[in-house]
Every structure is written in C-alpha cells, then in structure tokens.
Amino acid sequence: MWKLQVCGAGRAGDGTNTFAQLLGKILKDMGAWVFIWRDEVYSNIQTRDSAFGMRAADFPIYGPEEGFDILVAFDEGALWDWTREGRIPPIERLRAGGVLIYDSSPRLEYPNTGHEVKEELVASVAEAKGLKVFGAPFGAMAKERFGNYIVRGAIALGVLAHMLRLPVQAFERQFRRLFNEELFRLNMDALLEGVAYARHEGWEVPDLEVRLDSAEADGRQFLMGNEAVALGAIVAGCRFFAGYPITPASEVLEYMAEKLPKVGGVVVQADSEMAAIHHVIGASIGGCRAMTATAGPGFSLMQEAISAAGMTETPIVIVVSQRGGPATGLPTKVGQEDLNETIFGGHGDFARIVLSPTEPEDAFYLMGTAFNLAERYQCPVLVIYDQVFAQSQYTIPPLDPQRFSIDRGKLIGPWGPPWRGDGPFRRYLLTPDGVSPRAVPGTPGITTMYYNSNEHNEDGYITEEIPIREAMVNKRVRQRLAIIRKDSDLPPPRVGGHPEASIGFIAYASLYGPLVEVVGQLTAEGRPAKLMALRTLWPFPSKEVRRFVQSCRRVYVVEYSVGAQLRGLVQMEATGPMPRKLRSILRYDGRPMTPQYILRAMEDG
Amino acid sequence: MAIDTVARPISAADITGPGAWWCNGCGDFGVTAAFKDVLLSVVNELGVPLERVFIVSGIGCSSKEPEMLRVNAYHGQHGRSIPVAMGLALANPSLVVVDFGGDGDTYGIGMEHFVHACIKNVNMTLVVMNNQVYGLTKGQASPTGHLGLKTSSTPYGKTIRPVNPLKLAIAAGAAFVARGVSWRKKELAEIMRMAITTRGFSLIDVFSPCVTYHREPGYRGSGAIVDWYRLNYVVDIKEAWRRMQEQVFSEEERSRLPADYDPTHHEAALMALRLIEEAAKMGREVTGVLLINESAPTMAEALGISADRPPALADIAIESNLAIYREWLAELR
Ligand SMILES: Cc1ncc(C[n+]2csc(CCOP(=O)(O)OP(=O)(O)O)c2C)c(N)n1
Ligand code: SF4
Ligand SMILES: [Mg+2]
Numbered sequence: 001m002w003k004l005q006v007c008g009a010g011r012a013g014d015g016t017n018t019f020a021q022l023l024g025k026i027l028k029d030m031g032a033w034v035f036i037w038r039d040e041v042y043s044n045i046q047t048r049d050s051a052f053g054m055r056a057a058d059f060p061i062y063g064p065e066e067g068f069d070i071l072v073a074f075d076e077g078a079l080w081d082w083t084r085e086g087r088i089p090p091i092e093r094l095r096a097g098g099v100l101i102y103d104s105s106p107r108l109e110y111p112n113t114g115h116e117v118k119e120e121l122v123a124s125v126a127e128a129k130g131l132k133v134f135g136a137p138f139g140a141m142a143k144e145r146f147g148n149y150i151v152r153g154a155i156a157l158g159v160l161a162h163m164l165r166l167p168v169q170a171f172e173r174q175f176r177r178l179f180n181e182e183l184f185r186l187n188m189d190a191l192l193e194g195v196a197y198a199r200h201e202g203w204e205v206p207d208l209e210v211r212l213d214s215a216e217a218d219g220r221q222f223l224m225g226n227e228a229v230a231l232g233a234i235v236a237g238c239r240f241f242a243g244y245p246i247t248p249a250s251e252v253l254e255y256m257a258e259k260l261p262k263v264g265g266v267v268v269q270a271d272s273e274m275a276a277i278h279h280v281i282g283a284s285i286g287g288c289r290a291m292t293a294t295a296g297p298g299f300s301l302m303q304e305a306i307s308a309a310g311m312t313e314t315p316i317v318i319v320v321s322q323r324g325g326p327a328t329g330l331p332t333k334v335g336q337e338d339l340n341e342t343i344f345g346g347h348g349d350f351a352r353i354v355l356s357p358t359e360p361e362d363a364f365y366l367m368g369t370a371f372n373l374a375e376r377y378q379c380p381v382l383v384i385y386d387q388v389f390a391q392s393q394y395t396i397p398p399l400d401p402q403r404f405s406i407d408r409g410k411l412i413g414p415w416g417p418p419w420r421g422d423g424p425f426r427r428y429l430l431t432p433d434g435v436s437p438r439a440v441p442g443t444p445g446i447t448t449m450y451y452n453s454n455e456h457n458e459d460g461y462i463t464e465e466i467p468i469r470e471a472m473v474n475k476r477v478r479q480r481l482a483i484i485r486k487d488s489d490l491p492p493p494r495v496g497g498h499p500e501a502s503i504g505f506i507a508y509a510s511l512y513g514p515l516v517e518v519v520g521q522l523t524a525e526g527r528p529a530k531l532m533a534l535r536t537l538w539p540f541p542s543k544e545v546r547r548f549v550q551s552c553r554r555v556y557v558v559e560y561s562v563g564a565q566l567r568g569l570v571q572m573e574a575t576g577p578m579p580r581k582l583r584s585i586l587r588y589d590g591r592p593m594t595p596q597y598i599l600r601a602m603e604d605g
Numbered sequence: 606m607a608i609d610t611v612a613r614p615i616s617a618a619d620i621t622g623p624g625a626w627w628c629n630g631c632g633d634f635g636v637t638a639a640f641k642d643v644l645l646s647v648v649n650e651l652g653v654p655l656e657r658v659f660i661v662s663g664i665g666c667s668s669k670e671p672e673m674l675r676v677n678a679y680h681g682q683h684g685r686s687i688p689v690a691m692g693l694a695l696a697n698p699s700l701v702v703v704d705f706g707g708d709g710d711t712y713g714i715g716m717e718h719f720v721h722a723c724i725k726n727v728n729m730t731l732v733v734m735n736n737q738v739y740g741l742t743k744g745q746a747s748p749t750g751h752l753g754l755k756t757s758s759t760p761y762g763k764t765i766r767p768v769n770p771l772k773l774a775i776a777a778g779a780a781f782v783a784r785g786v787s788w789r790k791k792e793l794a795e796i797m798r799m800a801i802t803t804r805g806f807s808l809i810d811v812f813s814p815c816v817t818y819h820r821e822p823g824y825r826g827s828g829a830i831v832d833w834y835r836l837n838y839v840v841d842i843k844e845a846w847r848r849m850q851e852q853v854f855s856e857e858e859r860s861r862l863p864a865d866y867d868p869t870h871h872e873a874a875l876m877a878l879r880l881i882e883e884a885a886k887m888g889r890e891v892t893g894v895l896l897i898n899e900s901a902p903t904m905a906e907a908l909g910i911s912a913d914r915p916p917a918l919a920d921i922a923i924e925s926n927l928a929i930y931r932e933w934l935a936e937l938r
Pocket of ligand 2: 628630631632667814816
C-alpha cells in the first residue's frame with residue numbers, strides 16, 4: 001500500500017490551491033486515488049494564511065489523514081502562528097521526520113513583504129521534529145529568471161517532481177489542459193528549473209518515491225462534491241436553477257451557469273435566497289425540474305418557501321451545503337449544524353424527503369433519485385451535505401449517465417395525449433394513493449389548475465371546513481409519508497466494516513470517508529468495527545438504525561455539531577436515550593475529522 | 606416544441622370562481638371586473654389559449670384574486686408572488702403571467718422582488734391593489750399610506766413618508782408603468798390590456814380603496830372613501846401635463862416635448878417623474894399610463910430563452926443528451 005500526503009501552505013493569492021491541484025492531478029494521471037481539501041482557508045480573498053492538502057494513495061480514499069509527509073511553505077505562516085490568535089499552523093500537522101520544503105528568499109511583494117520563512121524558525125522546528133529540510137529561493141528564482149513571482153509554485157513543483165520521481169511528461173499534459181501556449185511555456189520552464197535545481201543539490205527522499213500502476217486509472221473522475229451534485233442534477237433533467245452565492249454552495253451555481261444554457265436550461269442568479277427558492281417554485285409549477293443550492297444563512301431565509309412547497313405540493317430540490325454556524329459562523333469551514341433545520345424547518349406539518357450523499361459517486365446518482373422522488377411525491381426534497389464533501393476533490397470510478405431513469409410521477413404535459421377529464425382539472429383531487437395529477441401549464445384543456453398555500457379543497461379554492469381540512473392534511477402528510485416510507489428508491493444506509501462487529505459508528509455526508517478507514521483499522525487490529533452512513537435522513541430509517549444499534553455493544557455517533565443533532569435524531573426516531581450504549585464523537589472547530597482524530601476521541605471517551 | 610393550441614371562445618362564467626369574501630364595496634371587485642373583461646378579450650379576440658394564462662398572487666385581501674377567477678393560478682406567500690411569477694415566465698415564455706398583489710405585499714415585504722423585476726424586465730404584468738393599508742390584517746398602515754393617515758398601527762397619524770411605486774418602477778426600468786383606479790372599469794381594463802400586450806415588465810398600481818379600514822376625516826359611510834380619492838387625491842397624467850407643464854418645464858424643454866402627454870415618447874420618463882413630484886406638492890397622485898418603453902430586452906431574451914424552446918419543454922431524456930453529458934464527464938477527470 002502506497003500513500004502520500006502533501007500540504008502547500010502560504011497566503012491566499014500565493015497559488016497554494018493551484019499547487020495542490022496540479023500535484024494531485026498528476027498523481028491521479030499516474031494511477032493514484034487523490035483527495036484534495038482546504039486545510040486552511042479563511043473567509044478572506046487575499047493575504048490570510050491559506051493551505052491546501054493533497055492526499056494520494058493506491059487505494060480509494062474519501063478524506064484526509066492526520067500528518068503530512070511533506071509541507072511546502074511559501075510563507076512564514078506555514079510555520080508559526082504569526083497573528084498570535086491561537087492558530088495551529090500547518091507545520092504542526094507535518095509528521096515527525098517529515099519533509100519541509102520552503103521558499104528561502106525574502107517575500108518580495110506587497111502586502112506580504114517581511115513574512116518570508118525565517119532560517120532560525122526552520123532550524124528550531126526541524127530540530128524539534130526531526131525534519132528533513134530543503135530550502136530554495138523559489139521567489140528570487142521566479143523573479144530573476146522569469147520576471148514573474150507567481151511561477152515560484154511551478155518551480156517548487158519541479159523540486160517535488162525530482163524528489164518524488166514524477167515524470168515531466170505528466171506535468172506537460174496537465175499544463176496543456178490548464179494554460180494557454182505562453183503560460184504553458186513559462187510554467188514548463190519554471191518547472192524544469194526546479195527539477196534542475198533539486199538534481200543539482202542532490203535532494204533525495206527515497207522513502208517517499210511514488211510507486212503507482214496507472215493501469216486502472218483511465219476514466220476515473222476527479223471532481224468536487226458540488227460538481228458531482230450539479231452534474232447529477234442536470235443528468236436528472238434539472239433545467240432550471242436559481243441561487244444566490246454562498247460558501248460552500250456557490251460551485252453548484254457556477255457549474256450550472258456554465259452548463260445549463262447548453263441543454264436548453266436556465267440559471268438565475270437571484271436577488272436573494274428568498275427570491276431564488278420562489279423562482280424554483282415558479283419554474284417547477286411551470287414544468288421544469290428545478291433546484292436551488294445554499295448554506296446556513298441562505299437556508300434560513302428559505303424556510304417559509306419550503307413550507308409553501310409542502311402545502312402547495314410543488315416538487316422542488318434544495319441543496320444544503322453545511323458550514324460551521326450559527327449565523328455567519330465559519331463560512332469556509334465544515335459543520336453539520338443544519339440537520340435539524342433541514343428536517344424540522346419550515347412552519348407547519350408537511351411531507352418532505354431529506355437525502356445525503358456520502359461521496360461524489362454516490363451524490364451523482366442520488367440527484368437522480370432526488371428529482372424522481374420530488375416529482376413522484378410532489379414535495380420538497382432536500383439534499384444535505386457538508387463543506388468537506390462540497391469543496392474537496394475526490395477521485396471516483398467512472399460515472400455513467402445511462403444508469404439514470406427519469407420518472408416524472410403524475411405530471412401531465414403537452415407531450416402526452418390531451419387531458420380529458422370529466423369536469424374541471426382539480427389540482428388537489430383526492431385519489432386512492434393520495435397523490436393528485438399535476439400538469440405543465442399550457443397543456444391543452446387544463447385551465448383550472450389552482451395551487452394554493454391556504455388550506456384548500458380539491459379545486460384549490462380556500463376552505464377551512466373541518467372534513468376537507470382533515471382530508472387534505474391526511475392526503476398531504478400522513479398518506480404521503482406512508483407511501484414515501486415504502487418507496488424502495490429511498491437510498492438505504494451505506495454500511496461497511498465487519499458485519500458481526502460489536503463496535504459501530506453512525507454518521508452522514510463526508511464523515512463516511514474517515515469512518516471507512518476507522519473501521520478498517522480497528523478491524524485489522526482485532527477489534528471488529530462497522531459503520532452505517534445514513535443517505536436518507538427523512539423519513540428517518542428507524543428500522544435499519546435500530547437493528548444496527550441492537551447488533552452493537554457500543555455505537556459512536558460521529559458529527560460536526562456540538563448539539564449532536566444526528567444523535568438526537570437516532571434517539572428520537574430509533575433507539576430512545578440508551579445513555580450507556582450511544583456515544584458522541586463531535587468536532588466543532590470547523591476542521592475536518594481524520595481517522596486518527598476519531599480513533600483518539602474513541603479512546604478518550 | 607412550443608405549446609400550440611387554439612383558443613376557444615369563453616364566457617365570463619367559464620372564468621368565474623367561487624369568490625373571495627371581500628367586504629361589500631371593496632375596490633378589489635372593480636379590479637376583478639376589469640380583469641375578467643380583459644381576460645375574455647385576450648382569449649376571444651387576441652386568440653391566446655386560456656390554458657396559457659397563469660395568475661400568481663401573494664397574501665392579502667387583494668391576493669385572493671384567484672378565488673374570484675377560475676384559471677390556472679398559484680396563491681403563495683406574502684410578498685413572494687413576484688419571484689414565483691418570474692420562475693414561471695422564465696420556465697415558459699409562452700405563458701401570459703399576471704401577478705396580483707397588495708401594496709403591503711409588493712412595496713413592503715416584497716419590495717426587493719419588485720425592484721428587481723423592474724430591472725430584470727421580466728415579461729409579466731403586475732397588478733397592485735393599492736389601498737394604503739394592510740387590509741387582511743385589519744387595517745394597519747402600509748408603505749403607501751400617506752402622511753397623517755390614521756390607522757390602528759399609526760394612531761397619531763402616519764409620520765413616515767410613503768413610497769412612490771411609480772417613481773421606483775420608472776427609475777428601475779420597467780417597460781410599462783401605469784396607475785389605474787378601481788372605480789373606472791373601462792379605463793382600467795384598457796390599461797390592463799396594454800400592459801399584458803407590452804413586452805417586458807408592466808406595473809399597474811391601482812387605487813383600490815379599502816372601504817373597511819381606510820378612514821379619512823369627514824368621509825363617512827359606504828362609498829365615501831372613493832369620493833375622498835376622487836376629490837382630493839388623484840389627478841390624471843394627461844390633465845396634469847396640460848395644467849402643469851408650464852410651471853414644471855422650461856420653454857426649451859417644452860419645445861421638444863409633445864403637446865399631449867405621450868407615454869411612448871422617448872422622454873416620457875422625464876415628464877412622468879417631474880409631474881409626479883409636482884402633483885405630490887399638492888398632495889396628489891397621478892393616474893393613467895405614464896410610460897411604455899419596449900426597448901430593453903426582456904429577462905428571458907437576455908438569458909437566451911425563447912417561447913419556442915422553453916426550458917419547461919426541454920428534452921431531458923438521457924439518450925438525447927448523452928453525448929454532451931459524456932463530454933462534461935470527461936472534463937471532470
Ligand atoms: C411573512 C408574513 N408576514 C405577515 C403576514 C400577515 N399578513 C397577511 S396579509 C398582510 C398584509 C396585507 O396587506 P396588503 O398586501 O396591502 O394587501 P391587502 O390585504 O391590503 O389587499 C399581512 C401583513 C403573512 N401572511 N406573512
Ligand atoms: S378589508 Fe378592505 S381590502 Fe379587505 S376586503 Fe375589506 S374592503 Fe377590501
Ligand atoms: Mg393593502
């Protein structure tokens with residue numbers, strides 16, 4: 001088993017993201033499974049510290065590990081808490097005996113002048129951690145030879161290429177994809193400069209050399225969670241997207257803006273989240289499969305509309321990408337604090353479905369299910385995940401659009417035969433299964449389709465009469481939830497590990513990734529463990545969860561929420577309190593949980 | 606594939622709903638009567654199939670308009686009818702989308718959407734039944750309530766100045782801006798007809814008096830509030846132009862401007878804004894068609910959507926799109 005974890009650290013604007021991207025893509029081309037995440041990103045555009053992590057392995061990985069093998073530092077912030085605010089710099093995450101490569105030239109450009117990596121600092125940490133240290137004047141080389149400070153990233157890549165034995169052709173291919181001819185030459189030259197430098201200095205790290213077999217890599221996708229969600233939605237037939245920019249959901253809007261117009265769809269950058277979700281309601285009534293994507297603050301603004309979609313029985317899909325809260329909270333960092341709002345938000349009782357993908361392959365196909373369920377049951381479907389899933393890049397097996405099937409439920413459209421009902425079209429017709437026909441406006445013969453957010457009769461007109469109110473509530477809530485629960489398309493939990501294990505873990509969204517490794521490691525150590533990642537969160541999979549918990553002696557519910565919202569749901573919907581059996585592993589500092597973090601928390605508690 | 610059907614002649618009975626339980630004498634009845642006339646002519650004379658008409662409303666007495674009708678409709682949340690209407694208009698530009706709201710609905714809680722709809726020039730018609738109060742919540746002052754207006758939420762008289770929706774709509778670039786009054790049905794119907802056939806965003810702010818909660822000193826009894834409006838509050842834009850142009854515009858300006866007020870004149874916005882201000886000095890509000898300007902692209906046009914290939918009818922079958930999906934998957938490698 002081969003694996004490698006590298007951090008590129010500097011300030012925002014230093015190109016640490018591009019650095020990690022290129023390194024990751026090259027390793028991926030060589031056959032590695034690569035995962036790239038935002039190790040340290042603040043809600044600022046320039047000058048704050050910024051670090052990107054890149055993990056590669058010759059087996060599938062869905063998250064970071066603890067401990068970098070290599071840290072490439074472009075700024076002193078990589079080595080110490082220069083702002084003195086209790087920040088834990090990336091050097092703390094470099095493993096003992098690891099490799100530190102740094103830019104030894106002065107920081108030449110405003111506003112970061114003076115913040116170069118200082119020799120004394122390097123000496124002290126190198127000694128303390130037993131590091132192998134390699135300093136080269138990347139910045140000065142970039143300025144002198146290329147007249148362009150930013151290519152110091154490419155020079156640093158060259159140094160790494162030599163030390164890890166990465167073939168130059170692999171870089172050529174990626175540079176071609178990324179740059180125009182001029183920038184291609186510039187970056188290739190800078191890269192070769194770095195290679196030559198490291199070779200001349202005789203820098204070697206034999207234990208980190210890359211050992212990969214590219215045989216299977218062809219066709220694997222490399223993409224962000226948000227991209228998988230957006231493309232999955234398009235393949236599912238979404239042709240209307242409205243959204244308002246917000247981290248960590250904006251990539252969905254951006255991807256849609258680029259692609260939807262090319263398949264006859266439309267994207268609206270709305271004037272607020274309230275506007276966005278009401279556009280989506282309008283478009284859905286108009287006959288589109290329609291979606292929005294948001295995060296914490298924007299999601300709160302949508303609550304009234306979600307309730308309206310429930311009452312009017314309008315199918316919509318809402319993507320909720322969670323960050324640390326409450327309020328503005330930690331805009332660029334991970335959280336799972338909006339689960340309760342997703343399941344219980346919006347006023348009044350109405351049917352809804354809440355799904356959650358574990359990784360991008362799962363997400364891609366799950367979007368097909370989300371749209372089918374929304375139209376089949378004419379209710380809001382929420383797809384919830386978190387910042388780590390949303391904005392990390394994963395390597396996954398090839399995706400296949402032909403695995404999708406589109407079911408529009410009881411929607412009548414001008415594509416079908418003209419509607420011939422006896423009497424007027426009744427939007428809320430009471431039917432045996434409780435779901436009424438719905439039509440695309442403009443369908444010949446349908447002129448009396450009235451959606452109403454007031455309590456209504458079968459024709460859609462306002463009424464507060466007791467028998468009709470009861471019939472409508474039963475149809476919309478009880479009967480609907482009952483048939484939803486029976487639908488075999490509801491994604492079942494994803495289970496893994498040793499089936500007979502007595503230690504269990506329950507989680508959702510990106511935490512699936514580290515838990516796969518946790519149960520693998522525990523089982524290998526002779527302490528069999530298993531995991532259950534929930535992919536349908538509402539209606540809650542009570543039976544499955546209860547059975548899982550019953551089969552274990554101890555169950556850890558792992559989540560990014562100090563309020564332990566998922567554990568609360570497990571207790572409320574499946575197990576009851578079970579104070580001795582159920583334990584929480586929580587993290588709420590906005591940083592991703594690694595397998596090691598979870599294992600430590602387990603031993604501690 | 607555009608939706609293409611043939612209109613069939615319809616009668617008033619075909620489009621009449623069970624009713625909205627409005628107070629006797631409510632101005633909204635007048636608005637409804639005018640709209641039904643327009644709907645009949647849009648279907649029977651202009652040949653728009655009734656199934657292509659879609660009504661949207663928010664929450665308020667006025668937003669109960671769909672209860673008065675029998676047409677395809679969405680009756681949603683307070684202040685949010687406009688973004689729903691926008692979604693419909695973009696999903697399928699071949700629909701005739703008419704939005705009915707109140708003054709609280711549109712210029713209070715929904716102001717954000719109102720201004721953006723004007724700017725974005727969505728092809729839809731917005732009819733605001735402006736009664737200076739929040740009727741459905743029992744008569745509190747609304748953003749259009751005039752200074753000094755006494756209501757349950759302004760017991761000492763309103764001290765916050767009112768919003769002028771016409772000025773806002775003109776400044777924000779609406780294609781059609783008009784003010785109607787509920788008690789002149791023919792004129793209101795004519796305005797509605799023009800608004801519906803104008804390409805782009807049309808605002809019709811209608812003085813539609815609330816006979817139950819809008820009280821003015823000295824005006825008692827049913828119908829009195831209409832008199833208050835007629836006698837004290839409104840002035841027709843054409844008449845305002847005739848009477849006030851000399852005091853408002855310089856000779857040089859008048860030499861370029863038409864003799865009679867013309868909403869299609871390229872300087873109509875200028876004329877309207879100055880007349881609104883001048884009328885306000887006398888405590889009056891203008892009525893009539895202020896502005897028609899179809900020069901800007903509609904939101905759908907700006908986004909490249911057309912009525913013959915509406916997103917709502919896009920072919921979403923996997924097989925039809927497989928080549929492009931595969932291309933996009935290849936990019937994500
Ligand atoms: C979000 C929200 N806030 C408040 C209300 C209560 N509400 C219902 S109607 C209304 C005011 C209606 O006034 P207006 O829009 O002027 O319509 P009118 O009744 O005067 O025709 C209010 C505040 C609501 N339904 N929703
Ligand atoms: S309260 Fe006023 S606005 Fe409402 S129905 Fe009565 S008169 Fe009309
Ligand atoms: Mg009102």
